[in-house]
Amino acid sequence: MAISLIPLPYAENALEPHISAETLKTHHGAHHKTYVDKVNQSIEGSELADRDLEAVIQAAQDKSDRALFNSAAQTWNHGFYWHSLTPERTEPSDGLAKAIQNDFGSAKALNDALIDEAVAHFGSGWAWLVVKNGKLAIISTHDAGTALTEAVIPLLTIDVWEHAYYLDVKNKRPDHVKAVVDHRLNWRFASANYSCQTVWSYPHLLMQDN
Numbered sequence: 233m234a235i236s237l238i239p240l241p242y243a244e245n246a247l248e249p250h251i252s253a254e255t256l257k258t259h260h261g262a263h264h265k266t267y268v269d270k271v272n273q274s275i276e277g278s279e280l281a282d283r284d285l286e287a288v289i290q291a292a293q294d295k296s297d298r299a300l301f302n303s304a305a306q307t308w309n310h311g312f313y314w315h316s317l318t319p320e321r322t323e324p325s326d327g328l329a330k331a332i333q334n335d336f337g338s339a340k341a342l343n344d345a346l347i348d349e350a351v352a353h354f355g356s357g358w359a360w361l362v363v364k365n366g367k368l369a370i371i372s373t374h375d376a377g378t379a380l381t382e383a384v385i386p387l388l389t390i391d392v393w394e395h396a397y398y399l400d401v402k403n404k405r406p407d408h409v410k411a412v413v414d415h416r417l418n419w420r421f422a423s424a425n426y427s428c429q430t431v432w433s434y435p436h437l438l439m440q441d442n
């Protein structure tokens with residue numbers, strides 16, 4: 233059972249004008265695909281070949297296999313990221329909205345904090361909204377670092393690698409992050425993660441077209 237390149241949950245042009253079809257095509261069809269291909273090359277014929285992606289990531293971390301960890305964690309992070317974005321306007325559930333009010337004071341304060349974290353993150357990585365010790369929190373991870381291996385429940389993530397925005401806004405990361413936070417975050421996905429209080433699982437696909 234190979235790890236799959238999961239399809240985007242929307243059309244490549246569905247996030248325009250905030251993320252272009254060209255960016256999504258390259259980001260999903262080249263960057264994410266390359267991570268998936270590398271994981272499969274690494275685990276083929278090994279004891280990890282039949283394991284799910286989360287187990288591969290944990291095993292790579294336990295063995296300090298940095299190359300496998302990077303490709304496996306980046307595969308997971310991108311799957312989580314596609315679901316963190318949406319073409320539609322979405323709102324947090326009542327339960328999540330209440331938590332935002334309690335832990336950040338307002339939705340605007342949360343958005344501002346998320347933008348600050350994503351913009352200020354040095355180099356490549358990910359900004360995450362998570363549940364940590366029962367409270368909402370914003371964290372970031374470097375390079376292929378993933379919230380999956382932290383003691384948190386990830387609700388949303390923003391990819392701040394340059395490949396996520398360079399085709400659209402060149403080096404203006406703040407413009408990209410603000411557009412994503414203001415228009416494209418999937419609060420329905422965040423609410424589902426919040427209400428079940430479990431960590432999202434990377435899907436298994438029975439058929440692949442690649």
Ligand code: FE
Nearest residue numbers: 263391393396
């Ligand atoms: Fe990326």
